[in-house]
Amino acid sequence: MEEVKGVVKHVLLARFKEDIKTFRGTDVSVENMHQGFTHVFESTFESVEGIAEYVAHPAHVEFANEFLPTLEKVIVIDYKPTVLRA
Amino acid sequence: MEEVKGVVKHVLLARFKEDIKTFRGTDVSVENMHQGFTHVFESTFESVEGIAEYVAHPAHVEFANEFLPTLEKVIVIDYKPTVLRA
Numbered sequence: 547m548e549e550v551k552g553v554v555k556h557v558l559l560a561r562f563k564e565d566i567k568t569f570r571g572t573d574v575s576v577e578n579m580h581q582g583f584t585h586v587f588e589s590t591f592e593s594v595e596g597i598a599e600y601v602a603h604p605a606h607v608e609f610a611n612e613f614l615p616t617l618e619k620v621i622v623i624d625y626k627p628t629v630l631r632a
Numbered sequence: 633m634e635e636v637k638g639v640v641k642h643v644l645l646a647r648f649k650e651d652i653k654t655f656r657g658t659d660v661s662v663e664n665m666h667q668g669f670t671h672v673f674e675s676t677f678e679s680v681e682g683i684a685e686y687v688a689h690p691a692h693v694e695f696a697n698e699f700l701p702t703l704e705k706v707i708v709i710d711y712k713p714t715v716l717r718a
Contacts, residue, residue, distance in 0.1 A: 554660065557643065557672060559709060572711070574640065576684045579708035586643060586711045598662045621707075622665035623645060625657050625672045 554591050556600075559583040559621045582619070597624055640677050642686075645669040645707045668705070683710055 573580050591597045600606055614620065657673070659666050677683045686692055700706065 555672070555674075556661075557645075559643075559645070559707065573709050574680050574712060575642075575708060575710035576680065577687055577708050579706060581707050583707060583709050586641070586709055588641075588713070594660050594662065601663055620665060621645065621667050621669060622661060622663050623659050623669050623672055624661035625659060627672075627674070628657055 554594050554597060554624055554626050556589045556591060556597050556624045557622070558587040559585070583621075594624065640680050640683060640710055640712050642675045642677060642683050642710045643708070644673040645671070669707070680710065 573584050573586075589600075591600065601610075657671050659670050659672075675686075677686065
């Protein structure tokens with residue numbers, strides 16, 4: 547198993563509050579294990595430090611302050627992807 | 633915003649029970665919004681039907697029957713990724 551060098555994935559699962567219109571990327575899963583999450587946002591960064599910098603950036607803070615209150619629930623997880631099968 | 637044609641991502645977030653050894657891909661997030669999830673597994677399929685076929689395959693069913701009981705919590709969500717920025 548080979549770790550993809552210098553890459554960290556940043557995954558956000560979201561469920562919007564009912565009065566917020568969803569705008570794209572809706573769940574299409576067939577297993578009924580999504581636990582109510584409706585949206586996924588995925589970004590790829592060069593390093594964990596890059597994510598920390600992004601998260602702390604004033605533009606992101608301003609966006610997050612508007613975005614997070616629209617969510618009923620949210621999970622954010624970052625990981626360094628390891629290739630199982632290319 | 634352009635949808636990536638013919639691609640569906642299949643994302644599984646997991647938290648293993650304490651007596652199960654984790655084997656790779658641990659959470660490295662800096663925001664403390666991972667809600668205890670420790671692992672991510674991501675696969676890419678050609679279609680939603682492809683995921684349904686994968687999920688129903690006897691080999692997957694056998695694996696899932698051994699894998700799922702080792703998890704304290706799990707979310708599985710599939711989505712058709714839309715490119716925001718390439």
